Amino acid sequence: MGPNVDAAFTKNLPKIELHAHLTGSITPQCLHEIRTQRRSDDPDLTLQDPLEAMSKDKTWNIMTFFPLFSKYIYELCSTPASIIYSTNAVLRDFKEDGVVYLELRTTPRSSSSMSKDDYVNTILSCIDSSPDRNVLTTYLILSIDRRNSPKEAMEVVDLAIKYRPSGVVGVDLCGDPSKGDVSTFKEAFHRAKLHGLKITLHFAEISASSSLPELKTLLSFKPDRLGHVIHVPETIQKQIEEEQLGLELCISCNVQARLVEGDVADHHCMSWIKTGCPVILCASIPVPNPSQWLISGCRRTMSVSLPVN
Numbered sequence: 506m507g508p509n510v511d512a513a514f515t516k517n518l519p520k521i522e523l524h525a526h527l528t529g530s531i532t533p534q535c536l537h538e539i540r541t542q543r544r545s546d547d548p549d550l551t552l553q554d555p556l557e558a559m560s561k562d563k564t565w566n567i568m569t570f571f572p573l574f575s576k577y578i579y580e581l582c583s584t585p586a587s588i589i590y591s592t593n594a595v596l597r598d599f600k601e602d603g604v605v606y607l608e609l610r611t612t613p614r615s616s617s618s619m620s621k622d623d624y625v626n627t628i629l630s631c632i633d634s635s636p637d638r639n640v641l642t643t644y645l646i647l648s649i650d651r652r653n654s655p656k657e658a659m660e661v662v663d664l665a666i667k668y669r670p671s672g673v674v675g676v677d678l679c680g681d682p683s684k685g686d687v688s689t690f691k692e693a694f695h696r697a698k699l700h701g702l703k704i705t706l707h708f709a710e711i712s713a714s715s716s717l718p719e720l721k722t723l724l725s726f727k728p729d730r731l732g733h734v735i736h737v738p739e740t741i742q743k744q745i746e747e748e749q750l751g752l753e754l755c756i757s758c759n760v761q762a763r764l765v766e767g768d769v770a771d772h773h774c775m776s777w778i779k780t781g782c783p784v785i786l787c788a789s790i791p792v793p794n795p796s797q798w799l800i801s802g803c804r805r806t807m808s809v810s811l812p813v814n
């Protein structure tokens with residue numbers, strides 16, 4: 506008989522998290538504290554309280570959480586102080602969840618008070634100066650958003666190359682899967698590969714982003730890992746299996762965001778585990794209902810993780 510798999514066991518289990526969006530990992534309570542602080546500096550700040558805007562009584566799915574991120578949370582966390590406060594809180598939360606190795610991902614963004622370069626540098630400084638760095642090893646993945654122009658995508662790769670010695674290990678493709686033309690990012694991912702950066706891609710999240718041409722284009726970027734892999738046609742599944750790509754399967758995200766039908770027990774992870782591809786169970790974007798977050802856990806040895814050294 507194995508140990509009882511209860512909340513305490515799961516929390517104490519040393520875990521690896523490879524698919525965590527920095528901004529998506531900030532709790533509503535932390536965002537509430539940031540809003541309180543920002544309103545004390547600027548009483549004219551009109552943003553709604555996160556505890557209301559992200560209420561668990563609302564219906565969250567892929568159509569509702571992307572606008573929440575791109576309009577609301579990005580605006581709230583747009584100052585150096587809010588980036589530092591939220592990054593430190595996220596690192597602390599992962600450590601308290603028993604995560605020992607973490608790859609955080611984020612799309613570099615600028616605001617009136619910081620450049621994209623400042624943004625990346627600020628996050629890396631938080632990681633570097635974290636009081637928990639001896640128990641939680643953290644690296645950064647920079648994300649290209651599907652709505653980015655080819656020039657913006659190249660800017661992300663340039664930042665990843667610049668900050669590779671400081672802990673950036675890879676480049677990701679993320680964002681609203683109903684938007685953008687992935688073929689425009691070919692050059693950017695090629696450049697990332699040339700410079701030794703690893704590549705992970707959000708892959709076949711919804712049927713609209715799962716056409717054969719799109720999936721073939723994405724595989725032509727020579728990714729090391731793929732996230733989600735939900736609506737994958739058989740020919741593409743064969744190629745993924747042949748290339749033994751690492752798969753980041755995000756069960757709680759998929760179920761809560763209704764990307765898959767049914768419940769946790771119906772998730773497609775078992776069909777991928779049978780292919781022999783390295784599989785890791787991840788948390789991904791926690792839909793704003795902390796009580797339902799599933800703590801991630803490593804299911805198989807991850808043979809294609811992305812450490813820099």
Ligand SMILES: [Zn+2]
Binds near residue numbers: 524526707732789790
């Ligand atoms: Zn994701």
